[in-house]
Amino acid sequence: MSSATRPGRLVQRTRRPADSPMERAQRRTFWPFLAPALIMFVLFFVAPIVFSGWLSLHSWDGVTEVKPRGFKNYVNLIHDPVFTTALKNTALILLVGGALVFALSFAITVLLREMAGRKFVRYVLxxxxxxxxxxxxxxxGLLFRPSGIVNTLLGHLGVSDPPKWLAEQNLMTMIIAVTVWAGTGFYTTVLMSGVEQIPTTYYEAAELDGASAWGRFRHVTLPLSWDVVTVCAVLWTISTVKVFELVLVFGGSTGGTPPNGTYTTALYVYESAFSARSARDFGVSSAAALVSLVLITVVAVVLRRMLRRDSIQLS
Known part of the structure; x- marks a missing residue:
């Protein structure tokens, strides 16, 4: 250690300890290991986003010459009722579907926690x-079409006028219901992985204190699995922007392309680029995709901050 004296104060300088051979080896291997993943990330994630940003300021049908349009594509999106409907439907799946998925997932998790054979049930879910x-x-579509299995069973039970399950006004309800059914098993499995790490002694102590099932869930299960809940919430938020195939098939059940009332942002992006009933425009499609990306990123970040809690160490 060496020191230098200056008027009014003492400045100490310490030598940096020499790096160990392992630290030098880690520095040498950092970029060789990172480079392949970084290159793939730039080529297949950053570059397409940059290209989409450039294309969103132009008009292009994929064949003719690219024409500059400035921000007109974004202005048109704001005034396009189909796009605003797509945003509303995506938000509906995010909020209503998300509430149902997490309510069911937690309910199933609580039931499975002490169930014999819960691993098999979890695989089935x-x-x-x-x-x-x-x-x-x-x-x-096969189950709920007018002559499908559900209506046939209802007819045998004496229901002469069964609901029109696949009518246009009921399609979003059916889409949300199927989305919830398909996603509940995944989030139940993820939540179970966190709940299983909670020591049983915590539940035993809560029972001795007279806590009800709701009390044990509120004061033990939920706080001690909060990190897993946060991850699941972000995953659900991201997944809602990708709801596409299900809407496309449900819309086809009406005998043609999906009706405008069932559009999600993903379907709007697809229809803008590959629509058979209107002029294709990859510029509009790119603008819609970027708006969706920005909105879902903002929602995910806000949700992450809202759900932030101090971590609890299990002992």
């Missing part, structure tokens, strides 16, 4: 995650 949403759409 997780199975819908492995199935493509198109299958759910086709299956639901």
């Amino acid at each position: 997780f199975f819908p995650v492995l199935v493509n949403p198109l299958v759910f759409g086709v299956m639901t």
Whole structure:
């Protein structure tokens, strides 16, 4: 250690300890290990976003010459009732569907916590995650069409005028219901992984204090699995912007392209670029995709901050 004296104060300088061989090896291998992932990230994530940003300021049908439009695509989106409907439907899936998914997931988690054979039940609940949403759409169409299995059973039970499940005014309700059914198993599995880490002694102590089932959930299960809940909430928020195949199939059940009242932002992006009933415009599609990306990013960040809590250490 060396020191230098200046008028009025003493300045001490310490030598930096020499790096160990392991630290030098880590520095040498940092970029070789990071470079492949970084290159892939730039090529398949950053570059497409930059290109979409540039394309959103132009008009292009994929064949003819690209024409500059400035911010006109964004202005048109604001005044497009189909796009505003798509935003509302996406928000509906996010809020209403999310509330139902987490309510069901927590309820199932509490029931499975002490159930014998809960691992098998969890695998069964997780199975819908492995199935493509198109299958759910086709299956639901077969079940709920006017001459489908559900209406046939209702007819045998004496219901002469069964509900029109796949009528346009009921499609969003059906879409949310199927989305909830398909996603509940995944979030139940994730929440269970966090709940299983909670020592049983916490629940035993709560029972000795006279806590009810709701009290044990509120004061033990929820606080000690809050980090997992936060991750699940962000995952659900991100997944809602990608609801596409299910809406496409449900809309097709009306005999044509999906009606405007069932559009989500993902379907709007697709229809703007590949629509068969109007002029294709990749510029409008890119603008809609970027608006959706910005909105979902803002919602995810705000949600993350709202759900932030001090971590609780389990002992």
